[in-house]
Amino acid sequence: MSEGELYSAILGAYSHGTTRLFRQQSALAWAGKVVSRSATAITLAHPHAIKLGAPGMPDLGGFTSVTITPEMVGQTLAVAVQIEVKGERTRVTEEQRNFLAMAQRLGVRCGIARTSYEAGCIIYPMISI
Helix, strand or coil: CCHHHHHHHHHHHHCCCCEEEEECCCEEEEEEEEEEECCCCEEEEEEEEEEECCCCCCCEEEEEEEECCHHHCCCEEEEEEEEEECCCCCCCCHHHHHHHHHHHHCCCEEEEECCHHHHHHHHCCCCCC
């Protein structure tokens, strides 16, 4: 299964009910004063780069609701979810490992998923799917 197919499978399986997941894109864009524009090109004066996304940011992110223990008397809170989607042979970068480690230290449900099942285990760690 390609990574694109895996994104679709994970979003279709888990982004509903009390969980919402979103595709998180990282990119480099350019901004500046548009000098000229055609169907295939834009010329900018005083261009500057804009990085979109954080270094190592996972492919999918979102929230899942959890009901808190009796000390918080049934209050429902959203817990952050971050999933790095990888195909069978794709490697995790050092930046991605660092991002996931930081997120995990902060209490985010996060990890690497090579299958839809693994994504479910990240989102719902207490439930056997």
